[in-house]
Amino acid sequence: MKYDISEYTTKRGSKGLIISVADAPVVSMDFEFRAGYRYGVDFDHKIQVAHVLEHMMCRVNDKYRDPIKKELAVTKNGASSNAGTGSYYIGYDAYCADFEWRRIMELMRYEICQPYFTEQSFKAEMSTVRSELTNYLSQPWRMLSPKVAQTLGDKQKTYPEHIESLDNISLKDIKEHYRLTHRAENMHFIVAGDFTDSLDRLYAELEKFDLPTGGEWRELPCDVLHAAKPTVIKRKDVPAISFTFCMEQNRELTDEECEAMSALEHILSGTMSSRIYGQARDKGLLYSCTVGCSSGKYNTEWYLDGRANAEQLPAFFDLAVRELDKVKRGDITEQELADAKSYAMGRYRMGIQTAGQLARYLSGRWLYDGLIKNYNDEPDKINGVTREQMVELVRQFFDADIWTIGLYGATDNKMANQLQAKLKQLF
Numbered sequence: 001m002k003y004d005i006s007e008y009t010t011k012r013g014s015k016g017l018i019i020s021v022a023d024a025p026v027v028s029m030d031f032e033f034r035a036g037y038r039y040g041v042d043f044d045h046k047i048q049v050a051h052v053l054e055h056m057m058c059r060v061n062d063k064y065r066d067p068i069k070k071e072l073a074v075t076k077n078g079a080s081s082n083a084g085t086g087s088y089y090i091g092y093d094a095y096c097a098d099f100e101w102r103r104i105m106e107l108m109r110y111e112i113c114q115p116y117f118t119e120q121s122f123k124a125e126m127s128t129v130r131s132e133l134t135n136y137l138s139q140p141w142r143m144l145s146p147k148v149a150q151t152l153g154d155k156q157k158t159y160p161e162h163i164e165s166l167d168n169i170s171l172k173d174i175k176e177h178y179r180l181t182h183r184a185e186n187m188h189f190i191v192a193g194d195f196t197d198s199l200d201r202l203y204a205e206l207e208k209f210d211l212p213t214g215g216e217w218r219e220l221p222c223d224v225l226h227a228a229k230p231t232v233i234k235r236k237d238v239p240a241i242s243f244t245f246c247m248e249q250n251r252e253l254t255d256e257e258c259e260a261m262s263a264l265e266h267i268l269s270g271t272m273s274s275r276i277y278g279q280a281r282d283k284g285l286l287y288s289c290t291v292g293c294s295s296g297k298y299n300t301e302w303y304l305d306g307r308a309n310a311e312q313l314p315a316f317f318d319l320a321v322r323e324l325d326k327v328k329r330g331d332i333t334e335q336e337l338a339d340a341k342s343y344a345m346g347r348y349r350m351g352i353q354t355a356g357q358l359a360r361y362l363s364g365r366w367l368y369d370g371l372i373k374n375y376n377d378e379p380d381k382i383n384g385v386t387r388e389q390m391v392e393l394v395r396q397f398f399d400a401d402i403w404t405i406g407l408y409g410a411t412d413n414k415m416a417n418q419l420q421a422k423l424k425q426l427f
Contacts, residue, residue: 012184027193035181183215
């Protein structure tokens with residue numbers, strides 16, 4: 001896919017990426033604010049302020065005070081819009097046909113710049129958010145992941161804590177969070193589509209986002225992580241035990257190191273022929289598991305997640321420890337590396353087929369450190385991975401000695417301690 005990228009800063013200080021894809025029939029637009037959970041004034045007691053704000057912004061605005069009419073306006077020609085809240089960001093996005101991008105951007109401007117905060121809307125969305133969060137209480141990973149992160153030193157809240165915080169939130173808190181965070185300088189945007197002959201019109205539409213100034217693109221918070229005891233969430237009515245084994249480093253990986261870890265993930269769990277997942281399936285130890293790596297500005301996590309019956313867990317962890325130890329000792333063949341590269345190259349060729357996919361690829365890195373990645377550089381990164389690089393990275397994780405395990409289901413501390421003892425051999 002051929003494309004051109006330019007950066008644009010509005011007169012009010014909002015910054016954005018404009019991705020022009022010739023002949024693209026759709027337009028993707030995303031408006032991001034560093035306004036998520038971590039930026040709340042009272043994080044410990046009112047963590048859900050950002051989430052409730054996002055719901056209220058999507059429901060109505062000063063131009064469309066009826067939520068049904070607002071929805072009909074967006075979907076008139078098949079377009080869609082959505083929003084989401086995470087630890088760091090509140091994001092508002094839309095996807096539409098090329099012939100109506102100006103109309104849809106106008107609707108997004110109403111949503112972002114002209115909120116309509118009423119007690120009626122507040123009560124409705126508080127109830128909706130409570131329902132959403134309550135649904136998560138029956139999802140193993142939603143329950144386990146935040147708890148494990150807490151033990152490692154990551155400043156997160158569990159979903160029961162999220163629900164508890166709702167009782168502390170008032171409409172005044174919502175208005176104040178909007179006032180503090182929805183400033184022009186704290187908005188970054190990514191727009192992708194065919195703007196070959198319409199860049200000036202796009203600039204004009206972006207200049208209409210008349211958010212107040214006086215803010216800033218906020219710094220990302222930094223957590224220093226440490227090793228932790230096992231986390232066990234006991235559910236006698238859940239026979240399949242969800243597990244996570246995660247290791248951390250208090251640093252960010254380079255792009256080249258991330259590519260090396262991606263190759264290793266494939267070798268360990270990418271397909272039915274992989275070392276951990278493939279062998280586990282062949283032995284009937286579990287249905288699925290995943291080895292993954294996630295690197296942020298201050299921390300990098302390498303993890304093994306999955307789900308298995310209690311009677312199979314010890315054998316699976318024996319297998320995982322054996323294979324991880326082999327990698328640590330440098331036992332990776334050139335054929336395994338070649339196969340991983342071949343797989344990655346195919347995924348690269350299939351990876352970007354729409355303007356929206358391209359925008360998602362570029363936005364993740366650009367949003368947190370301003371780097372504009374070049375998709376055409378990916379083959380060189382893939383081909384540059386070496387066995388020595390993978391082994392060195394694995395050894396760094398084990399040398400850091402920042403790790404823990406978590407279990408959710410019909411299990412107990414005895415099982416967690418048994419599995420922890422198996423894993424400890426690696427450190």
